[in-house]
Amino acid sequence: MSFADWDVLKYLASIVDILLVWFVIYKVIGLIRGTKAVQLLKGIFVILIIKFVSDVFGLNTLGWIMEQAITWGFLAIIIIFQPEFRRALEQLGRGRLFSRTGYHEEENDEKMVEAIIKATDYMAKRRIGALISVEKETGMSDYIETGIQLDSKISAELLINIFIPNTPLHDGAVIIQKNNVAAAACYLPLSESPFISKELGTRHRAALGISEVTDSVTIIVSEETGSISLTKNGELYRDLGMDKLRELLESELSLSKTNNAASARWNWRVKKDG
Template identity: 35%
Template sequence: MNLFLQNIAVLRDLLDLSLTILIVTRLSRLLKGVLALRILAVLSALVAGHLLARFFSLHTVRLLIDLFLASSVVMLAVVFQTDIRKAFATLTRSRTEKDVEMSDVIDELVFAVAGLAQKRIGALIVIERAIQVDSYLAVGTDIDAKVTSELISSIFLPYSPIHDGAVIIQHGKLTKAGCFLPLTQNLEVSKSLGTRHRAAMGLSELVDAVVVVVSEETGTASIVVGGKKTDVVDMPSLGKTLRRLVEPRWLK
């Protein structure tokens, strides 16, 4: 009888250890490309595993699962930090400021982009929407001026000290220039894209801004929203797209 109980204890320990190794292996694979649904599936599996381990007295497995569950809050905060930032930024955005008529701003932008593209002068223009971009900007010079095609064009002239950075348009005014933006971390982005396009993608992955890029290599313009780049066919289509993306957010 004692030998039988000892064999049962050994088998239970082996099962405990095997399940522990299996859980560690599966979790490491799942968390490599973690998505919201996959995380929920992992957490559900952990809860179920905790209950089973408790029922079968698998102490090592239960201890391991409890450790994962205890750290799940931190894990979720890290994984979804971008979404959390977006939510807080949206909540804290001031609604009391009087915004400039965006139709006029877009007309000036289109005129400036057309001239810059024709001369093959690179440009990076950020239009803030619901989520503030300030916390994602580096360096930069405060300007706080009316948006005009002449001002935008002069900023991006090669001899301008702030031509390498981005200009920021907030509430219909050009508030900053020469700003450095976070580069995209997306490994699937083509290596042929330059720093301006990578910066546009990087910022638009973090906030809901609309970013207009002019390539000095090709003299073409593109719009970047949500990390996705769309080439501009012609200037009228640029104006139409900007109105569709920006003006609904600014209606009084």
């Protein structure tokens, strides 16, 4: 083998090495997305930027503080985020760390919408309270861990059965992740907005709360009135009919044929409810 061939092999090996590193970084980011580890990652970048700026401008005291934060910070990270590291190792052991991620095909999304519509219609007519949150881009792993893990294929019958009163899973929220019912009886953060109407209960506050911290779409069925509501991006859509609910879900899940339907929504913003 000539020196030229050896140089080409070394060049190809370097390219493969770089691609593998980027692939691992991409998978790790996908794993921690939606957890509190994302905020930690942002904090680390801020510290590194401050350290770089302090070195460039000769800010010795600030640089020393950042150096101490970096030196001892990794030990604190291991202690604070021990559950996340454990989950990552468990997924690696199951061979799931490098599995395919992303949303299912549009056909599966349509089936999910149909299941939600059917279950919501059934529960609204019988005044069965329900809280269903659909994950989009922002991960909801932290909230899934607060409930009972199911990881089941979604169906209207399953959703109805979960929210039947006096059953073990009826109290709390169902979180749908990648077209699966990831967990039930989950705790969602309550909104502290002062503009929420006094007539709205805990379910509506929880739905608004999760919409303020994630891009999820959450459906609420009122136990008192049987009315259907939906929240997204801190906004509340109340007293929806089944056609309007379908329109909103299809629009938010990119299933709508046109984008003009969004302008025709019957929408009460939270500030208008106060």
